[in-house]
Every structure is written in structure tokens, then in C-alpha cells.
Amino acid sequence: MFTSFVMREKKDVKEDAKFEKMARELNGLNTVSSVCKKLGIQKKTAINYIYEMKKRGFVKASRGSGKIRMYSISPARKKELGYPGLYDIINEHSPLKITSPFNHRVYEEMTVEEAIVRALETKDFRVILASLALFRHVRNWPRLYGFAKEKDVRRQVGALYDLSRKVMKAKRMDRRIENNLLAARQKDKFIVPGISAKDFPEISRKWNICVPFTKGDIKRFKE
């Protein structure tokens, strides 16, 4: 019995090494057909290999455009700790996807309300544009106000909320919260430093904030 256990262990180690070598060859983003091409194997075998590599922690699956299954293959067996960070939250909720400059993980769960304010903090045009979709998922307006006050971006948050209502069905903001946001005194008038568009003058006037997005940018949510 002991001998058979040792034999099984040896076989597992050998198989592990085999699939690690395969993961090294396939390192990067793959589809079933790209695996077939790279290894010169049939589709059925490729699916089996991907399954075996996934079981060993070399593969992370996701869906690409057109619902194609994408496999991120790496010879390193990465264990994700904590909760998804800003970029993952935006990509989960927004139809506009962004590429994250790094893998962001947080160890206290990030709420949608916090993500809106954190997106504003990046001052990145694409990140802020994609984050507009998060307003649809806001449940706790006082929490959003709290984060906005902490980072001193209350007027920016208000302007983005009004903008998001132009393209999607976001829940109505608490009147009291809206008044508090409007009452904020802020020096910084920009959402993205130095960028100002003239397509939404009523929002700019109401919040005294330079909106960086044009109608064309916002239209992308409807496509």
C-alpha cells in the first residue's frame, strides 16, 4: 500500500512538472484555438490540457468579447488574496472596460461608493469615464458623501452623478445629499486636470466644475 502511495506521489510530481513546462510555453493570454496552434494538438486535447493546468493553478479563465473563453496562463501558481481593487470593480460594473496598470488588491472590501471617489482620485480620463457606470449601483448615498468629503471632491462627484443620469438609469440621489454636495466649497474645478469640454454647460454651471467629457464620450455607454 505504501509503495503504491509513493508511486502515485511520484506520478503527480512528474505530471506537475509536465504541465508547468506546458504553462511556460503558453505563458500569456490564450484561447482554445491558440493553444491548439501553439502545441499542434486537437481541440479536444487542448481542452483537456487546459483543464489539467487549471486544476494545478496555472490557468485563470475569463470571458473576452463575443463571449469567447480566454485563459490567462502562467507557470507561477498565483494565489489571489484580499478583495478586488478599483480596476476590477469598474470592469465588473461598467460596459466600458479599462486595462489596469497593475494588479490592485485591497484587504478591506471596496464598496462601489468608495470606488467612485477612488476613480476620481486617479485623475485618469478613461478610468473616470468608465466609473460613471458605478452610479447605477450606489445604495448608500451618505457613504458616498462621506468618501467625497474626505477626499474633498464633493462637487466633482455631484457633476459626475448628473452626467451618469444622462446615459443610464441611476437611482435618484437623496435630496439632502445633493444639497450637501452643492454646498461644498472647493478650489479645484477640474475633474481631469486641464481638460474641459463644453458639451454639458448646465452641469458645469450647476456644480461649478469643468466637465471633461463630450457627448461623443458619453455616447459610448449606449453602444
Add this chain to the structure above:
Amino acid sequence: MTGLEEQAALLKFIGSSLKKKTECLVIGGSAMMFYGIKNTTKDIDMVFSSEKERKDAALALENAGFYKKYFKDKDIFLLERNGMKIDMFLKKIFKFFLSNSMMERKKEVHEFGNLTAMIASPEDIVLLKCATDREGDRIDAKNIIEKSDINWGIILEEIKWQNRNSGKALSMFLYDFLLDVKSLKTDIPDKIMKELRAINKEEIEKLRKS
């Protein structure tokens, strides 16, 4: 030896104890654990860019029963408790300097409350591994090179910057280190070794002139 979960718990503890947002760069074996290249590490290596932030982080651990030692010659805080070791560097990792590009090249950012741990890129981990003279570091470097897609151009650019900034021929250490790693049957392009030799030649010339 410290595992990934243990390390995360410790960093979380530091983050919850700090009163202000603090950033650090995680290097060495601890960074490798975040990439899934290594399962355990002997010590957690953290590099700070401000002395106050380093002191605050060390104080948080001291309050939790860690014993602090200070190595004046290397400017390192070593904190230890029950076999768990943490090295805290300030802007300098032995002979190497913490550069802005190292911070920008980070591949992962982990936020533990008020502590933001930026994980050094695999290229920087390899580079900084050559600062020490341990056999384990060569094996670590071999594993990094085999399991991640190393951009050798980055390593060359960084070592040139390190040479310039330190006024020392640090590229010689890197060359010797990579030779050792290569002898462990690691695939390091010959072109890179050749370029490193050329950089070293230039450095020797400079030393002769001075």
C-alpha cells in the same frame, strides 16, 4: 519561514496600526510570494522612502512584541518575533538605491488599510537579489527568470542608472550573479551578458581615469 497568508496578516496588522497612509516597496522573497513563484520566505523585505514612515511601521510592530535591532552600517531595521523576520530598508538596499522607476514598474499594489505595499517587478527582484551573496538568491533568481517574462532591457537600463547614481560599478556584481545563475541552467540571453560586459568595461575605464 513565513507563508503568504501569514505575511498578508502581518502587513494588514501594520496597516491597521498606522495612522497615516504609508507606502513601501516589497522586494525579495516576499514579493515572489505575491507572484506565486515562492511559497515561503525567510524574511519580509520592505523598502520605505521616508524615515518617518519606516519608524512608524517599526513602532507598530514593536508594540506587537517584535524585537527591533538597528544595523547602522547598512541602515536596516530588523524586527523579529517567533522566527518571523522583517527587514526595513530606507531608500537603499545594501549597495543599491531605490529609484523612482522601480516604484513606477510595480506590477501589483496591495492595500492593507493605511499601508500600501507595492510589489517590485520581477526585473527589479532579480536585480536586487544580486546585492546579497546567498546561494538561495541564485535559485530564486532562476525561478523568477523561468516563471516570469523578464524584460532584460529594463534590467540593463536600471543597472546603468544604479552605476551612475552610486558612483560604483554595481554592474560587476550583477554580471557575476547572472553568471552563477546561468550555471544553474537558466536561459539568460548571451546578448545581455555581452552588453553587461561592455557596461563593465566602461566602468573599469572610468575607475582607471579617476
